[in-house]
Amino acid sequence: MKLIILENYSQASEWAAKYIRNRIVQFGPGPGRFFTLGLPTGLPRDHPESYHSFMWNNFFKHIDISAENVHILDGNAPDLQAECDAFEEKIKAAGGIELFVGGIGPDGHIAFNEPGSSLVSRTRVKTLAMDTILANARFFDGDLSKVPTMALTVGVGTVMDAREVMILITGAHKAFALYKAIEDGVNHMWTVSAFQQHPNTLFVCDEDATLELKVKTVKYFKGLMLVHNKLVEPLYSMKEMGAERSQSKKPYSD
Amino acid sequence: MPSNKSVSDAPIVQFTNCRILRDHQLQREDLWVREGKILNPEKLFFDEKGSADVQLDCRDSIIAPGFIDVQINGGFGVDFSLATDDFKSGIDLVSQKILSHGVTSFCPTLVTSPPSVYHQVLPQISVRNGGAHGAGILGAHLEGPFISKEKKGAHPEHCLRTFEAGAFQDLLVTYGSLDCVQIVTLAPEMRRSSEVIQELTKRGICVSLGHSVANLSQAEEAVQHGATFITHLFNAMLPFHHRDPGIVGLLTSDKIPAGRRVFYGMISDGIHTNPAALRIAHRAHPKGLVLVTDAIAGMGLAPGRHTLGQQVVEIDGLNTYIAGTKTLSGSVATMDTCVRHFQEATGCSVETALEAASLHPAQLLGIEHKKGTLDYDSDADFLMLNDSLYVQATYIAGEEVWRQDVLGM
Numbered sequence: 001m002k003l004i005i006l007e008n009y010s011q012a013s014e015w016a017a018k019y020i021r022n023r024i025v026q027f028g029p030g031p032g033r034f035f036t037l038g039l040p041t042g043l044p045r046d047h048p049e050s051y052h053s054f055m056w057n058n059f060f061k062h063i064d065i066s067a068e069n070v071h072i073l074d075g076n077a078p079d080l081q082a083e084c085d086a087f088e089e090k091i092k093a094a095g096g097i098e099l100f101v102g103g104i105g106p107d108g109h110i111a112f113n114e115p116g117s118s119l120v121s122r123t124r125v126k127t128l129a130m131d132t133i134l135a136n137a138r139f140f141d142g143d144l145s146k147v148p149t150m151a152l153t154v155g156v157g158t159v160m161d162a163r164e165v166m167i168l169i170t171g172a173h174k175a176f177a178l179y180k181a182i183e184d185g186v187n188h189m190w191t192v193s194a195f196q197q198h199p200n201t202l203f204v205c206d207e208d209a210t211l212e213l214k215v216k217t218v219k220y221f222k223g224l225m226l227v228h229n230k231l232v233e234p235l236y237s238m239k240e241m242g243a244e245r246s247q248s249k250k251p252y253s254d
Numbered sequence: 255m256p257s258n259k260s261v262s263d264a265p266i267v268q269f270t271n272c273r274i275l276r277d278h279q280l281q282r283e284d285l286w287v288r289e290g291k292i293l294n295p296e297k298l299f300f301d302e303k304g305s306a307d308v309q310l311d312c313r314d315s316i317i318a319p320g321f322i323d324v325q326i327n328g329g330f331g332v333d334f335s336l337a338t339d340d341f342k343s344g345i346d347l348v349s350q351k352i353l354s355h356g357v358t359s360f361c362p363t364l365v366t367s368p369p370s371v372y373h374q375v376l377p378q379i380s381v382r383n384g385g386a387h388g389a390g391i392l393g394a395h396l397e398g399p400f401i402s403k404e405k406k407g408a409h410p411e412h413c414l415r416t417f418e419a420g421a422f423q424d425l426l427v428t429y430g431s432l433d434c435v436q437i438v439t440l441a442p443e444m445r446r447s448s449e450v451i452q453e454l455t456k457r458g459i460c461v462s463l464g465h466s467v468a469n470l471s472q473a474e475e476a477v478q479h480g481a482t483f484i485t486h487l488f489n490a491m492l493p494f495h496h497r498d499p500g501i502v503g504l505l506t507s508d509k510i511p512a513g514r515r516v517f518y519g520m521i522s523d524g525i526h527t528n529p530a531a532l533r534i535a536h537r538a539h540p541k542g543l544v545l546v547t548d549a550i551a552g553m554g555l556a557p558g559r560h561t562l563g564q565q566v567v568e569i570d571g572l573n574t575y576i577a578g579t580k581t582l583s584g585s586v587a588t589m590d591t592c593v594r595h596f597q598e599a600t601g602c603s604v605e606t607a608l609e610a611a612s613l614h615p616a617q618l619l620g621i622e623h624k625k626g627t628l629d630y631d632s633d634a635d636f637l638m639l640n641d642s643l644y645v646q647a648t649y650i651a652g653e654e655v656w657r658q659d660v661l662g663m
Contacts, residue, residue, distance in 0.1 A: 056296040061284070067303035 001182065001196065003221040004204045004228055009170045012206045016101075016168055018232035019202070023099050023164070025235050050075075073123070073152040084123040084152055097162035104169050107131050108177040108190030112153035115189040121155030156194050164200040167192060172208040179212035261302055264289045267652060268306035272638070274317045275608055276628050285317055287634045290651030294630040312638055315646055318608040319626050320358025320635035321589045322615035324437060325395055325485065325519055325546035327363045327562060329553035334362045335563035337374035345379065349388030351554060353656040355588040356611075356645040358635035359390040359625060361436050363548075365563040366398030366409035373430040381434050384635065384650040392619060393436025396429060397485060400440040400450075401465035407490045408576050408583030409465065410564040418445040422453040435459055436619060439485045441466030442476035455480030460619060462519075463501055465490040470503040477510055483618055484518035486548060487535055488527050489582065505539040517618040519546040522596040523587035525572055529599035536600045544618055545592045545611040550574060550584030594643045604643065 006012040051072055060070065071090055077083035091097060107115055107129060114129040128136075133147045140146040159165060169178050181192040182203065188194075195201040210218050269285040276283065286293040286306065298304045328334045330351050332344035345362060352360065362379055364372065376394060384390030399415045406414060417424035426432065438454055439462040440447060451461045463476055464485025469492070473481075484491075484501055492500035504516045520543055522532055536543055547553070552560035552569040559568050559577060562584055566577040569586055576583050587595075589611060597607035616626025624632045634652035637645050648656040 052300055053296065056299060060299060061295060066305060067299045070299075 001201045001203060002224075002228060003182065003217075004202065004225070005210055005218060005222055006204070006206055008206050008208075012168065012170050012204050015232055016166065016204045018234075019166070019204075020099070020101065022232060022235050027098055075148075075152055080125045080152060084125065087123045087152075087154075088158065091158070091161075097159075099164045099166060100159050100162035101166045101168070102159070104167055104174055104177050104181065104192050105132060106135065106173050106177055108180050108192050110156060110159060110167070110192045110194075112151040113156050113191040115191070117156060117188060117191050119186070119188050119191065119194045120157040120160075122158050123152070123154045126151055126153050156191050160194060160198055164202070165195055165198055166202040166204065167195070169203060169205040169209045171206070172211055174205075174209050175211040175213075178203070178205060178209050183213060183217060262289060265307040266293065266298070266304065267308045267310060268295075269310050269312050269317065272312035272315050272317045274628050275319065275605055278605055278609065280316060280605055285628065285636070287652040290634050290653075292628055292630055292632050292634050297630075315638040315640060316604070316608075316643075317628065318637050318639060319612040319616075319628055319632075320389075320637055320648065320650065321356045321545075321593070321611040322392070322619075322626060323352070323357045323360040323547050323549075323589050323611075324392075324483075324544065324615050324618065325363050325397070326352070326357075326360050326549045327365060327584050328551040329549050331551055331555055331560070333551040333561050333563065334375070335364045335367050335371060336561060337371045341375060341378050345391070346388060349384070349391065352389050352589070353648045353650075354645065354658075356590045356593075356637045356639070356648060357389050358384055358637075358648060358650050359392050361392050361395040363395040363397055366401065366406070366413045367563050368413050369428050369430070371563075372396075372428060376429060376431055376434065379434050381436075384655070386650075386653065386655045388655075390635070390650070391434075392621070393434050395437040395439070395462075396435055397439040398465065399428065400425065400438075400444060400447075401490075402441040402443065402467050404467050405441070405465045405490045405492075407465060408562060408565055408567070408581055413564065416444055417447075417450055421446040421449045425450055425454075432457060432459065437462055437483065439464040439483075441468060442481065443468040443472045447476060448479045451476055451479040451481055458620075463491075463504075466501060467492050468501055469498050470500055470507065473501045473504050474507055474509040477504060477507075477514075477516060482514065482517060483544075484516065486521050486526065486546065487518040488531055489521070502535075505535060505542065515542055515617070517542045517544050517614060519544050519548075520596075521546055521548045521585055521587065522592045522599065523547075523572060523585045524595055524599070526582060526585065532596070533600050536596075536602065540602075540606065542614070543610045544614045545589065545596055546615075547587050547589050547592060548584045549586060549588070553586040553588065590643065590645050597643060607643065 004015060006015050055072065073087055074083055102110055104110060112126050112128060113121060114126060114132065127150050133149060136147050137144055180190040186193045186196050266286060266288045272285065273280045274283050274285050286295045329348045332348050338344065364375065379394050381393050382391050398409050399413050400417055401409065401414060403411060403414055415428060437460045442463050443466060454461050460483055461481040462483035462485045463473055463481055484504060487502065494500065494502040510516055520527060520532060520535060522545055550562045550567060552574060557569045559566055567574050567583045568577045572586060574584055574586055575581055593607050593611050596610060597604065613622065613626045616622040625635060628636060635650050638647040639645055646658045647654055
């Protein structure tokens with residue numbers, strides 16, 4: 001695991017963005033596919049709080065992605081399980097996930113894999129924990145009855161199949177979850193802890209998120225920042241390289 | 255890049271690097287247009303998997319809905335109240351010239367005239383969409399002849415009329431036809447005005463109060479019967495009095511029927527109203543303010559003598575008077591000047607100033623679902639302005655119909 005500790009939310013975001021940029025360049029200008037992890041069911045596609053709206057406003061409209069390359073689980077599909085199975089097939093067909101980017105819930109969940117989710121689960125329909133529903137209430141004017149109670153989500157196993165996993169954790173309210181994820185054992189009550197068994201995991205966090213970690217842990221990884229910052233140095237741009245795939249650069253291994 | 259469009263093959267244009275006026279705020283968003291309407295890019299992306307065919311860099315301009323002028327008597331030598339042989343080409347000329355002022359829709363206004371003028375002119379005015387040929391025509395605004403003698407302003411006294419004999423029938427006989435009429439200004443203190451107001455409102459015609467000596471209760475009664483507009487507030491009406499505010503009192507009246515709003519036109523050229531009066535009105539009822547030019551034939555021309563219906567007016571700088579008097583008669587202001595002056599005088603936000611010339615007139619006429627905003631599916635009539643609110647380019651139905659020449663000509 002690489003633990004990257006930045007001072008605050010903006011710096012953590014910037015580091016993560018640069019890392020993703022580098023990884024995209026390294027991946028080469030192939031048919032880069034993009035999958036989004038999880039989607040509450042029951043929300044109409046153009047509801048302002050739907051994942052479609054969220055992804056459009058925060059990502060898609062700012063870049064030149066073609067719509068055919070976007071795969072978001074459809075929470076309004078007639079057969080939800082079939083939708084999930086098809087999603088898994090699409091991932092396989094695209095050659096598997098190269099880099100999975102996700103956050104962590106205060107209860108240590110990855111995607112919507114709430115405490116108690118199987119660590120080998122696949123994409124499926126999941127009921128949401130009360131904690132998550134409460135956390136999401138702020139998007140629905142605090143009205144609990146309006147918050148969806150189920151979600152389609154990639155499973156822990158699905159994410160474990162990715163070649164690299166990057167988890168973004170910012171804020172003091174996530175500190176305990178981060179502690180459980182990396183300093184305690186692998187436990188299905190804190191599903192992010194599953195990534196201790198993944199060969200290539202990257203946690204990017206801000207100072208506040210480290211509040212529950214041992215000082216020793218924090219000092220160790222801060223000491224490695226000199227090495228880790230090399231990961232976000234600008235690479236050759238694809239335009240400069242022409243059509244050549246840059247095969248020489250590999251991600252650092254632990 | 256070619257896009258997969260399941261709904262339509264029409265080209266999609268994406269205006270980028272701009273700030274658009276949406277939801278009463280300037281937002282840094284792109285504007286998407288297809289088939290003359292504003293397009294919802296999220297729907298395009300997810301439902302049609304489509305993308306833009308053309309991307310235009312707007313160089314950080316402000317994009318606002320096109321201005322709507324509901325009171326304009328003519329311009330560039332053309333007088334809408336004069337029944338000339340080439341009336342049609344006159345209206346075409348004005349509609350084409352005002353594109354450079356940012357006006358994309360307007361109501362050609364006729365001042366008090368003899369019935370013969372109405373009978374000859376009105377059939378030549380037709381509601382039509384705008385385009386490269388000029389701004390769209392929403393319908394005529396008939397200001398008079400059913401107005402008060404005491405407040406006739408620049409209107410010719412011998413043409414004033416009443417409808418106390420036959421009410422609505424009198425009106426119909428005078429005008430001839432109401433087919434393309436959008437607004438009628440009358441004085442509500444006249445006998446049987448309530449019936450007339452009701453009949454006009456029933457026909458979807460907006461009734462405006464003006465050139466009147468009505469007191470507040472008469473004005474309120476008119477509003478209760480359907481009137482929704484005040485023609486050039488403060489001008490040609492009793493001044494505000496603290497024990498009888500008159501028509502001006504409608505701005506804060508509590509007798510307005512629920513769900514209705516009274517709008518009021520203001521000519522913010524710095525001459526018709528003192529900036530302090532403009533500010534009082536704006537602060538009392540900001541959501542009702544509609545900027546109008548009340549421009550006359552001399553607008554756009556050199557100072558000198560011009561006509562306004564049956565009268566001769568003299569233009570001296572920005573002042574326009576009945577020849578030989580100090581009675582104001584219309585203005586030579588342009589809509590964009592009015593917007594700028596309004597913003598300066600009131601210190602209001604850019605958004606407020608722009609909405610007073612676009613959203614509010616559209617709301618007055620009940621057409622805000624397709625004009626006056628940049629909401630999805632409304633008509634793509636919009637302007638590119640710089641930060642000082644000078645119009646750089648005018649678009650109607652998504653097509654550029656005027657652009658500021660770089661040399662400033």
